[in-house]
Amino acid sequence: MKSGTRPGTSQLLDWCAGALQRGASRTERHSPELPTESHPHSVPSHFHHAVDRALAEVPPTGSVGILLVSIDYFDVVTACHGADIANELLSIVADRISETVRLDDEMARLDDGFFILWAPGPGAPDITEIANRIVGQFDQPIMTSTGQLPITVSVGITSATGENCADLTPFKLMQQARSAALSAQRSWRGQFTAFDRSVQNQAIESYETERQLHAALRDDRLSVSYQPIISLHSGETVAVEALARWNDDKLGSISPATFIPIAEESGLIGELGRLVLQTAIAQASVWNKAGESETLMTINLSNRQLLDPELIPAISSLLDEHGLDPRLLCFEISESVVMSDVAASMTILGRIKDLGLLLAIDNFGTGYSSLSYLRRLPVDILKIDQSFVQSIYNRDDRVITKAIIDLAHTLGMTTVAGGVETRLQVEVLHALNCDMAQGFYFHAPMPADDVDFGHIDFANPSLSENPDFSTALAGTTPQHVRQ
Known part of the structure; x- marks a missing residue:
């Protein structure tokens, strides 16, 4: 997938797999720089295996949540201001997101202005609250070296509970979060949407x-x-x-x-x-x-x-x-x-x-x-x-x-x-x-x-x-x- 082009629904599974394999960088809790690892597969593999392990170990009353954060109009910013400003924006966005997540949450950066968060927790309300805080972090414009940019983000969230985690994989959770993020962008950018049956049906209809x-x-x-x-x-x-x-x-x-x-x-x-x-x-x-x-x-x-x-x-x-x-x-x-x-x-x-x-x-x-x-x-x-x-x-x-x-x-x-x-x-x-x-x-x-x-x-x-x-x-x- 070329930089600056969001994938269509039909490209979803390939995009999810490719994004992890290409080397999304794990974010340190207090580092907005999102450094690229020298071995591009180590961090994605870690992220993938961590979620996979969490799915296998989640207790009946526990859950694993995935949040996919998309910078709205990121391709516009990249095309208008160039790669340097886009990278500066990514670092600032990563910093703002990091301020909202919990100590045991993990975050990685994907291509084209996307971030993914893994949030182990007791249930969906916690994940919803995290998503709400992330969206709220962008109520104010972002100051870059080129000036203020009125940036918003759209967030798609999904979770696996102890009852249904046996049927889910990390890629499937990413697919659900991606569908929810697209639904949020269609409705009104700068908000979050939780994956449910209606979002799934919308994704299927969109693909067709x-x-x-x-x-x-x-x-x-x-x-x-x-x-x-x-x-x-x-x-x-x-x-x-x-x-x-x-x-x-x-x-x-x-x-x-x-x-x-x-x-x-x-x-x-x-x-x-x-x-x-x-x-x-x-x-x-x-x-x-x-x-x-x-x-x-x-x-x-x-x-x-x-x-x-x-x-x-x-x-x-x-x-x-x-x-x-x-x-x-x-x-x-x-x-x-x-x-x-x-x-x-x-x-x-x-x-x-x-x-x-x-x-x-x-x-x-x-x-x-x-x-x-x-x-x-x-x-x-x-x-x-x-x-x-x-x-x-x-x-x-x-x-x-x-x-x-x-x-x-x-x-x-x-x-x-x-x-x-x-x-x-x-x-x-x-x-x-x-x-x-x-x-x-x-x-x-x-x-x-x-x-x-x-x-x-x-x-x-x-x-x-x-x-x-x-x-x-x-x-x-x-x-x-x-x-």
Whole structure:
């Protein structure tokens, strides 16, 4: 496995075995340096045999716990700052983890920002408490020689008790901990998850989905759909967002919420991203030549795509090939990706801006205190997270939404609200002076041939004629929403 690439679910057993054999270094209780042993197999063998022996000797009321700690976005840090900063980060993370473990716990470092802990103890609650302390150690940013890095970790935990240890091996425990860590990252980075039946089922489903996705990409069975973005001032379709879609003859329609995270974990996101990029730019050129010259095409970029050194040349080549004005192309980057390393993000985004393209921050407003950084980023569009739209009847969320809109306008940015599903949401957003919106209230994602560039009439019913409008602005929830 190459450094900086997390393994997919299908690589799990090979990765676990290989990581131990390659020489994970045992951490001394008070040493953050994690020195590499001269004999690369001695420490992994010791760790493996210690857990194996503990499984054989665990009493009926005892347990052996395994915790797998993953540094979130470690590949981003490595790609942006280089190996020296990555190694410095590993030492600091090891030091913080060491402060949380007990004297009889043991820790080793694996590849790609992973640490593994073996925790003998009386039961799962102790292991859960250790995991909770580890996650809490990263509430504050890490100071490195390049500056502050807002690092979080995700932890997967599992345990063997006296009742079930006969059926378990060190590798199987690592497999379970790995599945739990991936589950934690899918839910929300910077937390821990304990392995259970649901995590096991999720791992099996992820493996099968990854296998099917690989075949679908190979056989060209994925497509791109487009969701119109509507001006809340004029009712015109001013942009369309390109979205990957997977409709399988046997599996049916697979949700992007299912296959996109798996594509990112397995490394297939690069191939999927290239498909969307090539298809969307070609389609934008078709619409441009057909007279829809002012319609903006927006495309999502993952963190792996941002780090791809071939991204900028590929974009430039596609623009030249299709004769598309770069001002008609906008890339959307998730707020979480940008805020994982603001300094590095500004460098990468600056290179994209140099091509003349527009940039948007997606899912803005959740998870980070990022308003102070907003003015430093070369961003044209701010996409308000749909969670605010869905709860816009709530006074506090509406106040936050208005503050985001006002701040964006002050900084010269355009605002877009996502996930709009009701007429009332449209009217409240219009009253808050949001510029654009998209969602199922207007249009679901659709094939290119079905996109309608017509005008939506907002005049009927008018704001004053809607009996729920004044109620929503007053801060109470309309009756039909409460039901």
